[in-house]
Amino acid sequence: MTDTQTGTDAQAAAEPADDAQATVTMRIWRGDDEGGEFTDYVMPAVEGEVVLDVIHRIQATDAPDLACRWNCKAGKCGSCSAEINGLPRLMCMTRMDTLPEGEAVTVAPMKTFPIIRDLVTDVSFNYEVAKTIPAFKPGPEPEGGCHVIRDHEDNKPKYAGPRFFIRFAELEMHPLDVNDRRELAHDRGLGMCNITKCCTEVCPEHIKITDNAIIPMKERVVDARYDPVAWLGRKITGRSKKTAEEASAG
Numbered sequence: 001m002t003d004t005q006t007g008t009d010a011q012a013a014a015e016p017a018d019d020a021q022a023t024v025t026m027r028i029w030r031g032d033d034e035g036g037e038f039t040d041y042v043m044p045a046v047e048g049e050v051v052l053d054v055i056h057r058i059q060a061t062d063a064p065d066l067a068c069r070w071n072c073k074a075g076k077c078g079s080c081s082a083e084i085n086g087l088p089r090l091m092c093m094t095r096m097d098t099l100p101e102g103e104a105v106t107v108a109p110m111k112t113f114p115i116i117r118d119l120v121t122d123v124s125f126n127y128e129v130a131k132t133i134p135a136f137k138p139g140p141e142p143e144g145g146c147h148v149i150r151d152h153e154d155n156k157p158k159y160a161g162p163r164f165f166i167r168f169a170e171l172e173m174h175p176l177d178v179n180d181r182r183e184l185a186h187d188r189g190l191g192m193c194n195i196t197k198c199c200t201e202v203c204p205e206h207i208k209i210t211d212n213a214i215i216p217m218k219e220r221v222v223d224a225r226y227d228p229v230a231w232l233g234r235k236i237t238g239r240s241k242k243t244a245e246e247a248s249a250g
């Protein structure tokens with residue numbers, strides 16, 4: 001896309017609003033590392049614009065040599081950072097209608113970095129710092145990264161599998177259900193699942209098995225087995241679900 005840009009390669013001017021009286025005053029810092037000053041540009045107000053849009057219109061009409069930097073126009077890259085009304089902001093994400101109406105909008109280069117020209121600063125410091133931080137380096141694949149069944153034949157008899165974890169979850173989460181299957185889910189291998197989402201990826205019905213069944217069930221099992229507060233709460237309120245044995249006994 002772009003780096004430092006002037007009006008010669010900026011977008012064409014947008015259509016001004018119907019109301020020719022409505023204008024915005026953009027007070028933009030112009031200069032370089034030896035000094036500069038603010039210059040006012042009075043532009044037609046256009047509904048829905050962000051500050052960067054107005055800057056582009058100024059480049060396209062009044063100041064083709066106005067330098068600014070931008071790249072994604074989606075709030076991701078940070079290239080369009082500037083001091084808008086005295087605060088560091090992204091020009092591409094600052095809507096004109098969020099700024100005080102009737103007042104000039106000041107746009108100045110970021111104070112943090114040395115000025116190159118107009119709104120463009122020298123951000124090479126960022127790249128130097130980034131180079132000093134070691135890159136991501138993965139270690140050997142952890143045991144937990146293996147598939148619980150396909151890579152471990154001996155798990156097959158114990159591991160109930162995603163279809164039955166869905167069954168556990170739909171029953172456990174039913175508001176009228178009073179049976180408690182959490183111990184059983186644990187015994188049937190719920191803890192073996194490494195939540196790698198491999199079942200979700202291949203589910204023909206596109207059910208979010210991991211997010212909507214396995215993880216909530218894991219949380220419930222942890223509550224039942226390890227959370228002393230939850231245990232005490234159940235003791236006090238008596239709102240404990242029946243265990244599998246109690247349920248089968250009626």
Ligand code: FES
Nearest residue numbers: 071072073078092
């Ligand atoms: S252009 Fe990338 S954040 Fe604004």
